[in-house]
Amino acid sequence: MDRRQYSASAMRNRDPILDVLKTHLPTSGTVLEIASGSGEHAVHFAPQFPNLNWQATNYEDTQLDSVIDWIAHLPSGNLLPPLKLDATASVWPIESAGYPARPVTAVFNVNTIHISPWRVCEGLMAGTGRTLEKGGRLFIYGPFKVEGQHTAATNKDFDVWLRAENADYGIRDQGAVVAEAKKNGLTHLIAIPMPANNFIQIFDHI
Template sequence: MLGWDVDVNEALTAPAVARNRDAILAVLREILPDSGTVLEIASGSGEHAVHVAAALPGLDWLPSDPEPAARRSIAAHALRAGLANIRPPLALDAAAAAWPVARVDGIVCINMIHIAPWAATEGLMVGAGRALSAGGVLFLYGPFREADRPFAESNAAFDASLRARDPAWGVRDLDAVAAEAARHGLTLVRRVAMPANNLSLIFGRADR
């Protein structure tokens, strides 16, 4: 990391990270391999990347984000942390037809699919189906609608606020997300209830 052109003052802070990072890390400890490369989609400020990479030093953490300001923040947080297992952040849009990665052992996507058009979810599943190695996992975190469970009032209000900001955004139906994943060889293998009416969803790929 010493060769990075980084201004540590460009590190951003996302308040939600401090609230959910430990709960997310607890799940990631269980599902990610002990070693290998993990791609993080829509890394945002980079705070999750630093938190997880510090706790799981056997993993090579590959953050990404389509926004230049986010990538600068990721690099700034990584430089401050002094971690050797975080790579320079990639410019990657989940909806893009091609990703600048070939094969990874895990993919992590935290709080993205509801703050993006549905095309981002479609692209995420295409890319994950292509890039994940045999036995690799895709981890999603965020709020979801579930057909067999009441929609929490807080999530309903959040969904309304998202759609008011952009009609293409919104809390996604878990069944629709799982169906899109299945079209690309990914199976929903685990659902974990998380604080504040969020979920962790783990999809597996075993056909390589």
């Protein structure tokens, strides 16, 4: 049985994201991807960075199965076996003594913190603070408000839709995300504008 899932947005955004990663990813160590979804990003990016390990993770079992099958379909020697990871957990599986792929030099996350409760952003920042090597980088892709304002009418509509789906969802304000990062030793480096009114927020772990 083929358990691969397909994400239209991952197909659309993967190459613009790749361009940013080529400039800003560290050159050694492990990239920890939080909420890998279908796994299409992991199998697209990992072969582009042969000097890095790529650790995909997912919260949902069906998505974990999708990543496993995508990796079987498009193997790359630097793709680690995917792990189940809940960003809100106070201990992430990679913190276990037996985890083989330290140091984690980058944490990478796409389209999650607006489609989940705020505690997922808090957990993402706390876990990154605990596990990311000093000098490492955090990348968060998605739509953001800037100084409390939407950057496009389409994002405003999307935000209304998200909040109707779940009152705890919603497009986050860049300032609130930066403040949460700062609590965990992460300094905002840059907000890179991306197609379709998204950004990649990059943070340095100092």
